[in-house]
Amino acid sequence: MQLAFLVKSLSADSALQVVYIVLAVWGWYLWLRGGPGGGGGMTHALVMGRFYPPHLGHHHLIRTAAEHADRVTVVVGAAQVETISLADRVEWLRAVHDEPVTVVGLPCDIPVDLHSEPVRRAHVANLLAGVRQAVVRAGLATPGRGGRRRVDRHDDRQRIARRALP
Incomplete structure (x- = not known):
């Protein structure tokens, strides 16, 4: 050698x-x-979006996540000024997707300003709080336990498949 x-x-x-x-x-x-x-092999998938309104591409993404994970949490974000309420969007998604999908709502009335760093930080903090809340509701963590979990990146195959859906 x-x-x-x-x-x-x-x-x-x-x-x-x-x-x-x-x-x-x-x-x-x-x-x-x-x-x-x-x-496959994931135990928990997290799908986030505004779902304003939910369409075939959203449903395809949620179904695909459910095929590859034991549990799926869908976080729906919405502002009060939007014409379709957060409660309606959550209810529509719950009506279409059964177990293992859990749908939770995340109110977000932070103004949209694409050039403001403080506004961007506020949006990220709100999103992270909503994700923590969703993970706790799904029974995957307890509040205050900290710890990091692996978050798989969005599957590129789904980006390609989405082009076929409106």
Whole structure:
């Protein structure tokens, strides 16, 4: 084995670094695919949006999440000034999606200002509070326990599939 390192002018440490990089890339690949079998394997999926109004693309996203996860929490955000109430949107989604889907509403009356950093921070804080509330309601955490959970990125296959839906 040492002969290979001498011929290629590599030290054992360099070869070990290559092994670490290969294992890291392989782990990242498996993480993105959801495990060695690919797809699925999530215990909890979180779908967030305004659902103003809910349409076929929203329903497709929620159904797909339900196919790949044991539980799905849908967080519906709304402001009081919007013409369709938060309660109506939550009720419509609950009427269409049964177990394992849980739908919760998140009021958000923070003004929209795309160029204001304080307004952006307020929106993020409100969203994070709503997500924490949704996770607690779903029974996946207790208030004040802290701790981080892995949040899977949006599946690119769903971005492509959405183009076929209005």
